[in-house]
Structures are given as structure tokens and as C-alpha cells.
Amino acid sequence: MEKETLNRQVILINRPAGIPQKEDFKIIESTMPMLAAGQIRVRNIYLSVEPAMRGWVSAVPNYSDPVALNSVMRAFAVGVVDESMHPKFKVGMRVAGLFGWQHYSVVDASDIEQVLDSDDMPISTALGVLGINGVTAHIGLLEVGQPKPGETVVVSTAAGAVGSCVGQIAKIKGCRTVGIAGGAAKVQMCMDMFGYDAAVDYKSEDFSNSLALACKDGIDIYFDNVAGRISDEVMKHLNIGARVVICGTASVASWNPHPVGPRTDRTLLVKRARMQGFLIFDHKDYYPTARRDLREWIRSGAIRYKEDILEGIEAAPDSIAGLYRGENIGKRLIKVLKD
């Protein structure tokens, strides 16, 4: 059987100040590396695109070392074991992990996060609703936010990969859900597909009033993916004992220089409220629990998900900027090689 001998890789060539643009990446061809003992080669089928990638390429102090210049862009991917020098990983097994934006990845066993063998779910879900996004929604809402039945949960980027999952889990837990999304199409999707009790368009001039109307009984949990002026509006409606779960800060273009906004201290004091950041990579022990719940909810129809699939590795360089332009509807993936 003839094997492919060339690899295609997306490398980071500039370190962007804000949102990584197309020009910050380059696609190169490289020779396929040899496997050392214990290594595995994965033929990638789907590459993932995350809002968090902005942080991964930034030199501003963050939760992980920045992707090195002229190296392959860090990314989750799902693929098939193509060649193996490890006894546990057989050719043909489907696996997921941080394999990078490339056609073929040579990895160690410790790089493989999930084996997708006897799974009845499409493998793409390992990058979204059963991957980092679903698990982030699960732990962020349930462990950090601690919702109680009857509470009002507000979610920003409500139609996105994490947000849509948060809204649906909150609903499963008996909460009233209010989604914040950009544009009429996403607002409609919040209502029709993700079952929010109300959805508000932050691009509308009427956003402030609409949000107030949608949250007449105040807000008990705010699951925040955006920060900035959207969050400033939400903070005005916190109830006593509210929890603000900080998952992302997507709406703030740059943190250097440090942006200013309304001080939150007194709101947190008067409302005896809690604002807490979390990072999913701190909670790896929790992934199996979250995935078990998510699978069950997907099977029962309690959780629906949407994917936004780009074709070919050529789509990768502009794909993060596209997320920040709000182009995607659902979890953004890049289909690179055939299943």
C-alpha cells in the first residue's frame, strides 16, 4: 500500500497583537516524519477552530505558553491512526487530541485524549459538543455556576459551541434561560434550536431594554464568553447571590493596553455575588463525567448541536478571524482528509 509522503501544515508566522488574521499564518508542505518507538501517526479528518486560539498565539501572559513562531498552530483535531509504533494504538483507531493544524500528526500516546472506538456519535462531535466545548459548558455551568431549578441563567454567545450547550444544560436543570447573540439569525436559532426561553440581539440598538425585559426577575447566573459592553449590561441585573462564570472575553479586541469599564466591586458587594474565572484544562479528571452526561443528553434529544464545517486546510488561516467576525453558525471545524 502506497503511503502519502508529504504533509501539509499551517504554521504561525507573525504574532498578532489582537485577533489572528489570515496573514499571520502560512501553509507549508513538509516531509512526513519518521515514527520513533512508542509514537503514533494520525491522519487528521477534522481540525478544530476555537475563539481561545487568540490567546494561544498571544505573547500577553496567559494560561499557556504561546505557540512558537514558525511552528504548527496548536489545535484540537480528530483523525485515524495511520501508522503506529505503540502497542495500544492500532492502525484504523479513531482518536482525538491536540494534534495541530496539519494533515498528519506524529504524536506520543500521552497526546491522545480520546479514543473514539465504540461510539455511536459522529467523530466531529469529539471536537465540539463532546469535546472541549461541551465539557467547558458542563463544568462551567454546573461546577462553577451551581444552578438551582427556577433560577434565571443568561448566556453570552448563546448560539455558539459552548453557549448553546450551556443554555440547554441549564434548561435540563430546570432553569429559565436567556440567550444573548449577534443578529436576527442567531437569535432565532437560540429560540428554535436551543430552546432558550428568551433571546436578545446585542447588535440591536434596543439591546439594553430588551435584556431588561427578558430578565424581569433578575439574573442568578451569567455564563460569560464575551466581557466588555455586553457584560456591563448584564451586571446591572444581578440578583442577590448571583454567580458570574467567566469563560471567555471574546468581545474585547485587545488587553494591551488594559481596557477600562464600569467597576464591578460594589455590584458584587451589594449583591453578595461571585465572579469566577475557570479554565477547562484544570479539570481533566472531570471530562469523563461530563462526556457521559452529554452523550446521554444528545441521545435523548435534550441537547442539540450545530456544526459549521469549512472544507480543506486552505480555510484554516482565515478561520479564527471569521469566528470573531461572527460568520460561523455553530461549532467551527475544518474537514481536511477523508474519513
Added chain:
Amino acid sequence: MEKETLNRQVILINRPAGIPQKEDFKIIESTMPMLAAGQIRVRNIYLSVEPAMRGWVSAVPNYSDPVALNSVMRAFAVGVVDESMHPKFKVGMRVAGLFGWQHYSVVDASDIEQVLDSDDMPISTALGVLGINGVTAHIGLLEVGQPKPGETVVVSTAAGAVGSCVGQIAKIKGCRTVGIAGGAAKVQMCMDMFGYDAAVDYKSEDFSNSLALACKDGIDIYFDNVAGRISDEVMKHLNIGARVVICGTASVASWNPHPVGPRTDRTLLVKRARMQGFLIFDHKDYYPTARRDLREWIRSGAIRYKEDILEGIEAAPDSIAGLYRGENIGKRLIKVLKD
């Protein structure tokens, strides 16, 4: 036995926008009210002065209804039962509660928070280190902040009634303590009297550098009484997993219009940190536990306290503004009637 027939009271006559000033109060003489069945008259010995009084007189939404105009200023006080129509409260008993800024208070049994009978502590401590301030320090640090041995705890208004107690409790729990106070005298007091490992003067031009030097291993808990620019500096040094306990916002002159400052969202996210407001009145069940600990620590010498005692009810109207001018050294009290 001849009884006093006139009362002296401090009433609120203007609702201040920011810090309540001398002119916002008036001292009046009034006739002593009759007791109804079940009521108790207290002859007040010490009246308390709190930074929180700024909030109590404000019409801006807050955690309690504002003190009504032309009514007696809300305040904790400690005194002696002078007359009683309640079987449990005998003349001569020492009691503490929200008795207001006045010589004599007619109260219901439910207004009496503490009976100071068989106590070996001076009664003034019922308003400070064994009153709202000590209890606030105890629950704020231990329940909200959850310190672990070896952690660095930073305290603002470190020489104040709450702050000095927080610093000493943190020390008892095996933490390294860094105090922030205004001026050389208070910084010295932090070191000499309250046992901080380091103390920094926020009025010094070198504040930012001094704080960084004092917190070389970062900050695990920030017990904040001030908000504003002091807190902005502290936030730069948070460690992963840090807790910010919001107890007060004394340095911010007014919250209307809402002041702006550096956004904290991304710091909380990257540091997986938690910022939480609390209000001591939510935790009344916890007071006995806190007081038991505090008494023990005072007796053993592990907690020291300082009082700043003004003489006569005439001192009341200017006493809150004086706190905000930083005049007091320790817990501010007003001695009104003889013990």
C-alpha cells in the same frame, strides 16, 4: 431615684451624595419615650462609627433601606438596661445592638443582639473586635477567602478595625500577611502592633513598586475594604486560584455616576480566580462561632486591637467624614454616657 427625662439624638437631615458630612446631621433634644409592654430602655455608653454608614444613608440601591430623613442615625451601640418591661432583660444588664446614635434607646427584645453579662472583655469590644468588625473579618477571611497555610494574604485598610483583625487571623492560620495602609504611622502600626510580615503605604509615590516587592510570590487572597486604584494595583499580582474578598469600597468617593477602572474579567479568567462580595448581616448564625474564636485569640494575645474613642455625642456628626479622612487609629467609638 430621679430619672433623666430628656434624650439627645443625632438625626439625619440631608441625604449626602457621597461621604456624609457634619452638616448632614443635627443633634436634637427630645423627651424620653414611654415603654410599652415588652420594651427595654438602654442607656448607651458607646456609639459605634462605621465606614459602612456611608451606604446606610445613601439612596443608591444597597443592601439595606436607607436611614429615613429626620430620623435617628442607625448605629451599633452598647449600653446598660435602664428600665425594662421585659422579663428577660433586667435593669443593669449590659447589652449591644443597633440602638442608634442617641443617649437613650427604647428597643424591643429582638433588637438586642448581645448580652454582655459574664464577659471578661471591656464592653467597648462588643462594637469592634467582638462586634461587627471582628465577626466580619472572621467570616470574610475564613469562610469566603478560605486561606491555606503558606499563602500570601493582602489586606487593605490594614490597620483599621476590620483589616487589623483580618491580618491577625490570617497570621494565626499560617499565612504570610501584607498590609496596605495610609501613611507612615499606620504602616508602622501594622508591623509593630498587628504583626504583618510587610506593610505598604498607599499614599507613597512608590506604592506600586513597594507592593510588588512585598508580594514577590504573588497574592493568594486579597481582603479588600477599599476598591479603586489600590485594588487595581493588587489585581496585577494575583496568583492562580486567588480569592478576592470584597468587604468594602471605601476609596471610591461616589458610585453615581458609576466609576470606571481596569476590567478584571481577563485577570480572573487567566488566574482562575474568584472575586466575591459578602455582607455580614447574611451570616448571623455564624456570629457565636466567630466570637468564641475571637475571644480565645484575644485572651491568648494572638489578636490585639486598637480603639479610637471620641468624647460626647457632639462628636458624632463629623465622625464618619473623619474616618474617610483617615483620622482614626483603630476602631472609632463615641463615649456618650457613663458606665
